[in-house]
Amino acid sequence: MKTNVIDPTSWDDDARIARGIKLRQQATARRARLLKHVFLIAFSGIMLYPLLWLVASSLKPEDQIFGSLSLWPSEWRWDNYTQGWNALPLSFTVFYKNSAIVTVLSVIGNLLSCSFAAYAFARLQFTGKTLFFGLMMMTMMIPYHVVLIPQYVLFLNLGWVDTYLPLIVPRFLAADGFFVFLMVQFFRQIPRELDEAAMIDGCSPFKIYWAVILPLSLPAMATAAIFSLIWVWEDFLAPLIYLNDINSYTVPLALRLFVDQEGQSAFGQMFAMSVLSLVPVLLFFVAFQKLIIRGIATSGMK
């Protein structure tokens, strides 16, 4: 760093004293930084310990899971994974397939419908725009439990219970205000001159949405896609209500079966399947960490 601000060859006493103080300050700063790192590393250990314990337990023999703090299995039981995969009446292949269907369709629905609504709010002029935008912001605050019962009655009457429609169709109707809001914020930053130029060239509003706005909004779309993927993947309440047949269970519902059978089922296998259920989320986090963290900082999502 810049220690040479003061000429070291100077015989001026004041300068030497100043230099001494500066060096001492730097030393204290270095010590403080080191201390901070030590603390942060220890704290990271505490934060990660539950997850490490989960992974370690999923690889241990049954009698070592409880009663030992050691994270290192004395004997590696990979068969917890293979046995856990088939421990329930149906294999996890079915549950992962179900979860994948619901998740992929939900993400597509969210991206399409939310970007449509966001484009209307950010760029188009129509009567009642301010009112609807306000209503959209208000729906974000409404607890899901308030609309749950009428929605259930509605979907029951449509004959949709025990299908994936109650989980997927709302996503095609822009039911997640968060994503609309996120995209509106992003679309507003795109220079208006671009759409105006396109409009002069005779582009329709749809063409402008498709050829100007969307290509420039890939970061926002990616952020929305990642968040909706993780949330739908982890969603528990909606599948719990709408899916009663084990053939249509998603992964979270299947995991819950382990808890129900606690006592007769094997903990190692339960932990193994828990770990596997987190893997997709972890992979996405590692791959898209920057987008996720920026998404939260700018929109204040969960």
Place this chain on the structure above:
Amino acid sequence: MRRFFRRNAAGYLFLSPWLVGFFLLALGPILASLYLSFTHYDMVSTPRWVGVDNYVYMFDRDRRFWRALSVTFHYVAIAVPLRLAMALAVAMLLDKGLRSIGVYRAIFYLPSLLGASIAIAILWREMFGLNGMVNEALAMIGITGIGWITTPSTSLYTIVILAMWQFGSPMLIFLAGLRGIPRDLYEAAEIDGTPKWRQFFRITLPMLAPVLFFNLVLQTIEAFKTFTSAFVISNGSGAPADSLLFYTVYLFNEAFKFFRMGYASALAWVLLIIIGAFTAVAFATSKYWVHYENERD
């Protein structure tokens, strides 16, 4: 008429999915649940109008309702301040002069991302069990643990700890807020010899007030809605001794276990009013303690 159509067509066309969703999945259900809250409805016969009976029963005789309210308020009052304090402390630690901040930030945020999943709820259930990891750790320092989840007086705190573990997103928002505070304010305070703790109260907190307000409102609403962890950890019932009977768990059981849909709708509306009232009070009082930078007093 034609002109109105031409001027608005594109807007409404793009908005149409959201409009359908808004009327069918938000506004319609909210009004429907208000209506249902004045009825007796078991999903088999048609709803029967009972006036305010549901509400009278709820406030007058339903002890489990009061229990659920008390559990939820306890949780909100303890978990939200702890989580925010944790988030702010860690954000301040990460804010200044560290180069490898990205790694720490990722590690501290990870639990928030995974926290909503069933896997974590299962993990918590076993970690705090009689033979779980927590008691093993306590045994090392000579303390004989108890079944933290099966003991009514401690079970709620296991979920508070779970909430504290997930301080990641408010931390990220605090970090963004801290970045926005001009450095020269601290430099000026440093020259004046203002001690660090006073800098915190005189500079950091006031400058951070808008972000703090935002986090507080958001996290409180989230906390009122807590469901999955409480549901899985108490195995769906709110046990032991109703100590984990979160409001949403009670509502869920009334609706989908006992099919008292009318009563559950009344519960839902009370929750809506509680959250609405909290938000209104927060916004109404915010002008006394939140000052925005570009605002003139």
